[in-house]
Amino acid sequence: MAKVKKAYFCRNCGYEAAKWMGRCPACGEWNTFTEEVIARENSGTVVRTCPVSRVRGPRR
Ligand SMILES: [Zn+2]
Secondary structure (H helix, E strand, O other): OOEEEEEEEEOOOOOEEOOOOOEOOOOOOEOOEEEEEEEEOOOOOEEEEEEOOOOOOOOO
């Protein structure tokens, strides 16, 4: 069974945080964190799935 956990990643610099933060401590940008579900397989490989909070429409 793959364990699933949530983490937050900064869109600007990729900083990973265990909880949502309004400001990224790494790059200093505000509101750049997006929630992502991470599935950790038994083999130890980490599979990053699609962001949960994908609200943006198709790119133009
Ligand atoms: Zn950042």
